[in-house]
Amino acid sequence: MTGLIKEIMPQHVAIIMDGNGRWAKEHGVPRVAGHRAGMESMKKIVDHSDKLGIKHLTVYAFSTENWKRSTEEVRGIFKLLVTFVNRDLRELIKNNVCVKILGDFSSIPEDSKKALEKTIEDTKNNKGLQFNIALNYGSRDEIRRSVETIAHKVKAGELEPSDISEDVISEYLWTGNMHADCPDPELIIRTSGEQRLSNFLLWQAAYSELVFSDALWPDFSTEEYERCIAEYQSRDRRFGGR
Numbered sequence: 001m002t003g004l005i006k007e008i009m010p011q012h013v014a015i016i017m018d019g020n021g022r023w024a025k026e027h028g029v030p031r032v033a034g035h036r037a038g039m040e041s042m043k044k045i046v047d048h049s050d051k052l053g054i055k056h057l058t059v060y061a062f063s064t065e066n067w068k069r070s071t072e073e074v075r076g077i078f079k080l081l082v083t084f085v086n087r088d089l090r091e092l093i094k095n096n097v098c099v100k101i102l103g104d105f106s107s108i109p110e111d112s113k114k115a116l117e118k119t120i121e122d123t124k125n126n127k128g129l130q131f132n133i134a135l136n137y138g139s140r141d142e143i144r145r146s147v148e149t150i151a152h153k154v155k156a157g158e159l160e161p162s163d164i165s166e167d168v169i170s171e172y173l174w175t176g177n178m179h180a181d182c183p184d185p186e187l188i189i190r191t192s193g194e195q196r197l198s199n200f201l202l203w204q205a206a207y208s209e210l211v212f213s214d215a216l217w218p219d220f221s222t223e224e225y226e227r228c229i230a231e232y233q234s235r236d237r238r239f240g241g242r
């Protein structure tokens with residue numbers, strides 16, 4: 001952890017793991033092989049986040065828009081997810097990692113769903129790193145769902161329109177205290193040189209620092225991760241104040 005300041009370590013880091021496809025192209029291998037390399041990178045970053053004392057890590061694994069990809073690629077990503085949880089579950093439990101899913105994963109392939117449900121159940125009491133996997137996740141969809149839940153509550157007379165505060169809207173997001181229950185990310189990292197949020201944590205990103213890395217996700221090393229955190233630590237965060 002060379003050069004990082006422990007006292008201002010972000011509590012919640014969110015990552016857009018981009019560039020698996022380009023990595024595969026560069027190496028002359030199928031796109032799914034790029035995602036497999038991406039999965040190994042993800043595992044490394046989970047372990048390193050824990051070592052750095054980060055409390056919550058969120059990764060964007062599959063968006064509501066990713067269904068547009070070929071059936072082969074979509075199947076490949078979900079198979080990798082099963083590989084990841086089955087292969088690494090014991091280690092995650094040993095390391096006290098608690099896995100949560102952000103997104104409606106009821107419509108993903110049955111075997112992936114079962115493996116995930118088991119992982120969530122087996123890790124739910126762990127008090128170490130909270131590892132959120134955003135899966136079938138889209139931030140506009142997330143906000144729409146929160147608004148729908150609130151509208152039902154107003155209709156049922158459980159809530160007055162004037163009760164709808166920012167906190168109430170946050171509460172019903174996937175990150176809210178009805179679900180994953182984690183603070184807004186102080187730092188959002190996107191790899192592969194792209195500089196946009198792509199429907200990721202739009203509400204939660206209001207005051208997040210955005211750090212972009214040119215590394216393709218499978219090449220994203222722990223050194224590059226620390227560089228991104230160091231860049232975050234060097235920023236002057238004012239939250240609209242002076």
Ligand code: FPP
Pocket residue numbers: 017018019020021022023035036038039042060061062066077080081082084133192
């Ligand atoms: C973006 O790269 C990556 C994804 C859409 C999927 C992320 C998936 C993994 C890291 C695989 C492992 C994850 C789990 C949860 C098992 P891209 O395909 O958009 O890359 P490109 O922009 O270079 O084409």
